[in-house]
Amino acid sequence: MKKLSDLGERNAIRLIETILSKGDAAVGIGDDCAAFAIGDEYLLVTTDMITQKTHIPKGMMPYQIGWFVVAINLSDIAAKGGRPLGLVLALGLPKNTSELFLKELLKGADACATRFDTSIVGGDTKGNSEITICGTAFGLVKKDEFIPRKGGKIGDVVAVTGSLGKAGAGYLASTQRIRDTTLLKGLFEPIPRIREGRILASLKVVSSCMDISDGLSSSLYQLRDLNQVGFEIYSEKLPIASELLQLKKRLTIDVTECAVHFGGDYELLLTISSENFEKARRKIEKIGLSLTVIGKVTKNKEIIMKLKNKKKILENKGYEHFKKNDY
Amino acid sequence: MKKLSDLGERNAIRLIETILSKGDAAVGIGDDCAAFAIGDEYLLVTTDMITQKTHIPKGMMPYQIGWFVVAINLSDIAAKGGRPLGLVLALGLPKNTSELFLKELLKGADACATRFDTSIVGGDTKGNSEITICGTAFGLVKKDEFIPRKGGKIGDVVAVTGSLGKAGAGYLASTQRIRDTTLLKGLFEPIPRIREGRILASLKVVSSCMDISDGLSSSLYQLRDLNQVGFEIYSEKLPIASELLQLKKRLTIDVTECAVHFGGDYELLLTISSENFEKARRKIEKIGLSLTVIGKVTKNKEIIMKLKNKKKILENKGYEHFKKNDY
Numbered sequence: 001m002k003k004l005s006d007l008g009e010r011n012a013i014r015l016i017e018t019i020l021s022k023g024d025a026a027v028g029i030g031d032d033c034a035a036f037a038i039g040d041e042y043l044l045v046t047t048d049m050i051t052q053k054t055h056i057p058k059g060m061m062p063y064q065i066g067w068f069v070v071a072i073n074l075s076d077i078a079a080k081g082g083r084p085l086g087l088v089l090a091l092g093l094p095k096n097t098s099e100l101f102l103k104e105l106l107k108g109a110d111a112c113a114t115r116f117d118t119s120i121v122g123g124d125t126k127g128n129s130e131i132t133i134c135g136t137a138f139g140l141v142k143k144d145e146f147i148p149r150k151g152g153k154i155g156d157v158v159a160v161t162g163s164l165g166k167a168g169a170g171y172l173a174s175t176q177r178i179r180d181t182t183l184l185k186g187l188f189e190p191i192p193r194i195r196e197g198r199i200l201a202s203l204k205v206v207s208s209c210m211d212i213s214d215g216l217s218s219s220l221y222q223l224r225d226l227n228q229v230g231f232e233i234y235s236e237k238l239p240i241a242s243e244l245l246q247l248k249k250r251l252t253i254d255v256t257e258c259a260v261h262f263g264g265d266y267e268l269l270l271t272i273s274s275e276n277f278e279k280a281r282r283k284i285e286k287i288g289l290s291l292t293v294i295g296k297v298t299k300n301k302e303i304i305m306k307l308k309n310k311k312k313i314l315e316n317k318g319y320e321h322f323k324k325n326d327y
Numbered sequence: 328m329k330k331l332s333d334l335g336e337r338n339a340i341r342l343i344e345t346i347l348s349k350g351d352a353a354v355g356i357g358d359d360c361a362a363f364a365i366g367d368e369y370l371l372v373t374t375d376m377i378t379q380k381t382h383i384p385k386g387m388m389p390y391q392i393g394w395f396v397v398a399i400n401l402s403d404i405a406a407k408g409g410r411p412l413g414l415v416l417a418l419g420l421p422k423n424t425s426e427l428f429l430k431e432l433l434k435g436a437d438a439c440a441t442r443f444d445t446s447i448v449g450g451d452t453k454g455n456s457e458i459t460i461c462g463t464a465f466g467l468v469k470k471d472e473f474i475p476r477k478g479g480k481i482g483d484v485v486a487v488t489g490s491l492g493k494a495g496a497g498y499l500a501s502t503q504r505i506r507d508t509t510l511l512k513g514l515f516e517p518i519p520r521i522r523e524g525r526i527l528a529s530l531k532v533v534s535s536c537m538d539i540s541d542g543l544s545s546s547l548y549q550l551r552d553l554n555q556v557g558f559e560i561y562s563e564k565l566p567i568a569s570e571l572l573q574l575k576k577r578l579t580i581d582v583t584e585c586a587v588h589f590g591g592d593y594e595l596l597l598t599i600s601s602e603n604f605e606k607a608r609r610k611i612e613k614i615g616l617s618l619t620v621i622g623k624v625t626k627n628k629e630i631i632m633k634l635k636n637k638k639k640i641l642e643n644k645g646y647e648h649f650k651k652n653d654y
Contacts, residue, residue: 045413
């Protein structure tokens with residue numbers, strides 16, 4: 001009998017789509033958020049579950065677990081340009097979990113929520129054999145500000161917020177037992193791009209967008225399949241995270257490979273016309289944040305990495321759950 | 328160090344309340360749903376997590392697991408009088424889970440959602456060492472139709488929808504290895520009282536309400552603490568489930584004890600003035616459903632069970648997670 005480990009996460013999602021009845025959602029399964037029309041706005045809803053084995057490596061503090069689950073849910077709201085309304089958290093915890101662990105976890109969750117002007121408004125607590133935390137975030141966005149996944153046009157530029165490889169640097173540090181809290185923060189305390197998302201949404205300039213939680217290469221492949229276009233990515237323009245460059249002094253690593261394939265960065269990847277890009281970049285830089293062009297949308301449906309005059313196919317080495325080769 | 332097993336679920340919730348920052352929610356932690364004002368309506372949000380060990384006994388079919396997680400979330404929407412907008416499901420599944428299991432689970436979830444005119448609009452799939460499913464439901468209710476938990480008045484009658492002890496009968500059947508699918512359905516396929524909730528909400532007559540997922544006695548104690556009143560419950564008026572009466576022919580059981588203390592029935596427990604009760608009962612019976620008076624709200628803050636002329640304190644034998652005496 002077929003097992004989920006043979007199927008992989010994306011095939012599982014396709015299976016889910018075929019079984020579930022269509023409802024009133026304007027956007028549903030497979031996107032960052034589900035979206036419902038309420039008056040002239042969309043209600044955005046997203047849910048993400050994290051578990052001890054897959055998402056909570058040794059060295060991750062309870063405070064960071066709480067921060068992380070809130071951040072990754074808010075990241076999905078950010079990808080749609082939404083302003084968060086609130087979150088609910090369901091906590092599955094082993095019976096021998098300490099009260100202190102619960103307190104610290106909640107402090108981290110609360111800190112991330114309040115940092116983005118929202119709050120945890122409810123939840124559930126249950127026993128579980130491993131720590132399992134399910135967050136659900138909801139938010140609102142005006143219909144005409146909603147950022148789609150589909151709409152990227154040939155000639156648009158490809159851009160990302162922030163920097164690439166912070167999470168990769170944190171992961172490598174943790175596996176190599178380099179106890180550097182700044183490096184670990186890049187993995188354990190991602191920053192959801194709510195502010196950038198709101199600016200981009202209010203300008204109504206983004207032709208397609210998603211967060212790169214699964215890694216840049218994986219996300220490019222998903223956007224390609226949906227938009228039926230290709231991408232040319234300029235290796236030298238990638239905003240490599242300073243954490244990764246710093247780690248390079250201590251470990252033999254290919255920073256570009258790490259920045260491009262490693263999941264966990266929770267930046268926004270988007271397509272936008274070049275004129276609009278400048279407008280968006282200025283507004284985002286004004287508040288001390290960043291948006292960087294890393295490539296362009298092409299007619300040719302390949303995803304090419306360009307380094308000076310050399311071109312090569314950028315492979316899809318994305319992260320998929322259930323698959324046997326999970327890292 | 329203090330463990331969650333020493334603390335119990337309700338103390339854990341109190342702890343959670345003290346740590347989290349207050350947000351914009353009109354109703355938050357500790358209620359059936361969080362509620363947010365959007366125009367002249369409230370957005371209702373609720374989340375419930377179920378796990379293999381605690382909620383998925385042997386004999387529960389994958390289809391029923393899916394049904395169950397949707398039903399218990401919709402039950403919280405029902406308790407506020409809401410109409411469901413949709414649900415998201417996060418599935419934590421062991422890698423060796425079969426594709427068939429996933430399909431059946433989704434069919435059950437979809438069947439329960441569509442039965443109440445709503446749908447599953449998104450979700451998440453992750454690996455987990457035990458089956459862990461987290462559902463989040465959201466809905467809308469007009470502000471003036473919102474059913475509160477607090478507001479029960481001395482002299483109001485106490486009423487419940489449906490019948491009591493279906494889940495208890497199913498539980499006893501399953502532990503006694505009585506393979507009777509009708510009995511098991513009472514435990515595994517609860518009916519969320521969305522329709523009754525909508526009728527009660529539109530009449531604007533309920534003074535306080537909650538669902539009795541934790542058992543009638545536990546719910547009465549929660550309503551008492553919140554409303555600072557007492558209750559007198561008439562033993563002979565309890566709408567004992569036919570499933571439980573049927574089981575009595577095969578097992579030595581105290582049907583009243585079972586109906587009153589066993590969790591899992593997902594009926595609505597409410598207080599309402601006696602004039603309004605008649606109006607509500609008629610409207611609910613018109614669509615083939617039921618609402619039964621089981622007692623009255625008293626000034627004396629005790630919870631009394633009255634059988635003919637005898638009175639005794641109705642004990643709080645509610646179900647709490649984490650506690651060592653989980654059944």
